[in-house]
Amino acid sequence: MLQNLPTNVAEEGAELSSAIDAVVARHGAKRSALLPILQDILAERGEISYLAMQMVADRLGAAPSEVQGVVTFYSFLEVETRGRHVIRLCRTLSCMMAGTRDVGAALEAELGIPFGGTTADGMFTLEWANCIGMCCTPPALLADAEALGEVTPAQVGEVIGALRAANVRE
């Protein structure tokens, strides 16, 4: 985890510091705003680094360890850099009964990474999710903020391709 610490805080932290100030200004420098603040930092930067946690703690008057405690508690908050797109495949009962494992295998093959991994180009992170409330159209996954139901292994290439194409358009 030490690699999360930059070598020179003053130098590498300036840009991060102003980014965090902007996020904190949006939600208010109060403890109850911690989750929205962390959610925005993750959305903007693709990670919540140790330095970011320290700066947020400083702005809110909280202990850095408390901020770390919050980040590590929630499965959608990430310390480590994740891919630009996060695919979360549901592994709870109704999806599992409808063939989640086959979709999972197709995703691993398509992306060339195991669950928990991020592609080398930093484009995709693949994760398991617990029930995402799509039990009526299983198996289901979250592709970033979108929920997709009745996903077949054959469709996986299409789903990933659409996300790649979206990046090209950007």
Place this chain on the structure above:
Amino acid sequence: MIVRTPLTLAAVQPDSGLHAALGQAPAEVIEELARSGIRGRGGAGFRTGLKWRLAAEAPAPDGRRHVVCNADEGEPGNFKDRALLRVVPDLVFEGMTIGAWSIGATSGVVYLRGEYVYLRQGLEDCLARRRKAGLLGNNILGTPGFDFDIDIRLGSGAYICGEETALLESLEGRRGEPRNRLPYPVVRGLHQAPTIVNNVETFAWVPAILARGASWFVGIGTPGSTGPKLLSVSGDVERPGVYEFPFGVTIGELLEASGGEDAHAVVGGGASGVCIPATDFNRAISYEEVSTGGAIIALGPHRDLLDVAENFLEFFVDESCGQCTPCRLGNPVLLEGVRSLKRGDCTAKRLGELQHLGHTMQATAKCGLGQTSPNFFLSLVDRFGPEILDRVPV
């Protein structure tokens, strides 16, 4: 979204409930709710009228009270709140506004699970329309001094935050670890102020009750479980989706409606619920008999019920907040026990120990998560003994 039956709520006249409420004193509104017999639709079944009365009567030293809508619909097999937030978001907000009038609150929060982030924009748009129409903000509907507004806050992937005190911790910017009770949130909830925390569906029924009267609601359902209930049906059925039935509908009737007649068991209530064998399909869904927040998962004859127990316990091992010992350590032991049963190397003595552990967790875990996580396993052993035991070495 697959809604398989007409919804009573879809036909409720918009804002008629709020108009009716504002024509009455807050205590009268609460009395009307109490007369309707409505109980919490999230599954715990606490009487809504009583909850609101306790919050209205609790001292609020700084004058603040809060209305919190629990939209952290994380119980596996449940998705009816997702449907309501799409189809009738106005009714949910209207119900929260009636709650604010009833208890004297000025601020409201919807805690929306992070997995439902795609619903957020629609809800924000709905709130904006309501503000513009004078249904939120200051002097709501021209009522002097009635100021109330609603924020939407997003969860970040933690089942435990559906537990109301964990939800409040999360709203305050902390880990979602359940609080000790007493005090209950109605006395000291969000930021230590009296707070009502209600399920999405509970709030949605409130305007309907105010608009149509308590006696209308009492006329539907059973004596102890009044009103209609939204149910999330999934698993081995031909037509999974959201169904509305009066409380008292039997499991068999629900399976017939959804095309799951050949199920040999159902999960009643999600991962924290119980395993119900086909011989009990004549039992009614109600607080008195089969109590559920709404999830029914049908299990066809080809399903291994130990696979189901294993899936649920993997879920709980993952989602336990880790704060109390019975839950943190108990769930992994139960999971290993189920795996051992599957392998066929769990002895009868060991099975007895696992049951004892499950009962201990039910009695001693700090919150509902650890108190209910052994339910499915224990009901499986109780109701499907032979099916389980024939894999136990003598």
